[in-house]
Amino acid sequence: MTLQELRYIVALADEGHFARAAEACHVGQPTLSTQLKKLEDYLGVTVFERNRHHLVPTPIGEKIIERARAALDVVSQIRELARQGHDPLDGPLRLGVIPTLGPYLIPHLLPAIRQHFPDLRLYLREDLTAKLLERMSQYRLDALLLALPVHGAEVETRELFHEAFLVALPKGHRLAARRQIGAAELAGENLLLLEEGHCLRDQALAICGPASVQERDELKATSLETLRQMVAAGAGCTLLPALAALPGVGSxxxxxxxxxxxxxxxxxxxxxxxxxxxxxxxxxVRWLGELIAANLPAAVEPVGPRSAPRRTPRPAPVLTSA
Incomplete structure (x- = not known):
């Protein structure tokens, strides 16, 4: 059993298809099929059920793949420890970020990241909180930028800032004459929310109270920009985080x-x-947290002291999407 064979079965689990997994591993499909058969013969179990159209892990295969991911992560840790001996801010960092935050914060931070961490290759993955946590537990992401709290014995967290919510109203709405709007005043209004799975939806319901929220199933959105468009069209009102509510943000x-x-x-x-x-x-990750805390937009309230890491500026890093 080799590390390469473990990489093959993880790729097959991720892609669910021989051709795509072979392409991801930069090998031919016959090679991948042969190596999978060799591993299954060695272990004496079937890792995947397969036919022309489907490739699904067996129950024992799921457990083997889970441990293969852990084994490959240990190998990666050995490489990263060696790299860290030279420079902890050199090399790739796979960062997950929730979609209600990424488009509004990351562009603001990129100049500081380029200046202070020029050798850091930042790979960004945008997704819902639960999916990001799952990918991190599978060693497919290194760190996450999301709304706290997040509970679990296997994670560490670092609070960065508080972001206030604002009420977004259509032009000419009856509540627009007020400078501040209370939760009780939103009772009876059609409150537009993101679809299930977004943490911002759960926070809005917790603040306003589920019983007081008037919501139409056909008007749920998958992004803050869709919510903003719906408000502009007069479909209802919504809550926007402060960074998404800055002047000029959105179309x-x-x-x-x-x-x-x-x-x-x-x-x-x-x-x-x-x-x-x-x-x-x-x-x-802690250095990145310090950098973020030291370069926050004025629209949010920092948590803890703001202290910018001092690094000698060098050429800009590579930024790609995961």
Missing amino acids: VGDDLVQLRAFDAPDAYRTIGLVWRRRYPRADT
Whole structure:
């Protein structure tokens, strides 16, 4: 049993298809098929059920693949420990970020990352919180940038900032005459929310109270930009995080969506970094956290002291999408 064979079965599990897995591993499909058969013969079990169209792990195969991921992560940790001996801020970092945050924060931070961490290759993955946590537990992401709290014995967290919610109203709405709007005043309004799975939806329901929220199933959205468009069209009102509510953000004219302060207890979310306990490059994540905390937009409230790491600027890093 070799590390390469373990890489093959993990690729097959991720892709669910021989041709795509072979392409991801940069080998021919016959080679991949032969190596899988060799591993199954060695182990004496069937790792995948397969036919012309489907490739599904068997129950024992799922357990083998899970441990293969862990074994490959240990190998990766050995390489990263060696790299860390030279420079903890050199090399790749796979960062997951929630979609209600990434488009509004990451572009703001990129100049500082380029300046202070020029040798850091940042790979970004945008997804819902549950999926990001799952990918990190499978060693496919190194750290996450999302709304806290996140519970679990196998993770560490670092709070970065508090982000207030604002009420977004259509132009001419009856509540637009007020400077602040309370949760009780939204009772009876058609409150537009993101679809299930978004943490921002759960936070909005927790603040406003599920019983007071008027929601139409056909008007759920998958992004804040869709919500903004729906508000502009007069379909209802919504809550926007402060970074998504900055002037000029989004494709809707500021005159079509009117923003008001939200006067409600806990009308904010706490954003922070999350990483695996015992992650070998934890210092890299902590440095990134310090850099983010030192370069936050004025629209959010930092948590803890702001201290910019001092590094000699060098050429810009490579930024790609995962």
